[in-house]
Amino acid sequence: MDLAEAEHAAERFLAALGVDTDEESLRETPRRMAHAYAEMLSPRPFELTTFPNDEGYDELVLVRSIPLRSICEHHLLPFTGLAHVGYLPGKRIVGLSKLARVVEHFACRPQVQERLTRQVAGWLHDQLDPEGVGVVIEADHTCMTLRGVQAPGSRTLTSTLLGTLRDDARARAEFFALTGLPK
Numbered sequence: 001m002d003l004a005e006a007e008h009a010a011e012r013f014l015a016a017l018g019v020d021t022d023e024e025s026l027r028e029t030p031r032r033m034a035h036a037y038a039e040m041l042s043p044r045p046f047e048l049t050t051f052p053n054d055e056g057y058d059e060l061v062l063v064r065s066i067p068l069r070s071i072c073e074h075h076l077l078p079f080t081g082l083a084h085v086g087y088l089p090g091k092r093i094v095g096l097s098k099l100a101r102v103v104e105h106f107a108c109r110p111q112v113q114e115r116l117t118r119q120v121a122g123w124l125h126d127q128l129d130p131e132g133v134g135v136v137i138e139a140d141h142t143c144m145t146l147r148g149v150q151a152p153g154s155r156t157l158t159s160t161l162l163g164t165l166r167d168d169a170r171a172r173a174e175f176f177a178l179t180g181l182p183k
Helices: 003-016 029-040 097-107 113-128 169-179
Strands: 050-052 061-072 078-088 092-094 132-141 156-163
Touching (some): 003 029, 029 061, 061 097, 061 113, 061 169, 078 097, 078 113, 092 113, 097 113, 113 132, 113 156, 132 169
Antiparallel strands (some): 050 092, 061 078, 078 132, 132 156
């Protein structure tokens, strides 16, 4: 990342929109803007921690209400919400905090919610080789609530189910019941 260039570009962008950054209260805005976007677009590094499933645990593991924030790739405005991530273990189980880290990792880039949901599920499926994976994301998109249609209070829900959670109606129903969402 080139923060100096990002700051310069932010200053030019604001000037093009008629914002006078020479005013005292706006003087540091280009720098703050560049740093804010750099922070939102930089995931923290992590390593996936897995453990042998020595107990043979074969029931759903679900972490609900993982906070997420991302940037809409169409307008570069934030969207925020919650992710519900679950899996049916195979030979390995995952450190639970890593489920939140995976969400953060894929959310820290210009994104669309549909792709984000799929990326989280696909990555976990590829890394863990579980019996099934389920991801539901519910989010508020400021590109929809602050501009355009201006529909405050609207929420977008997306889901991706893989393996047994997709193919087995009972497992699917359990996943949606535990997320608190309708089947």
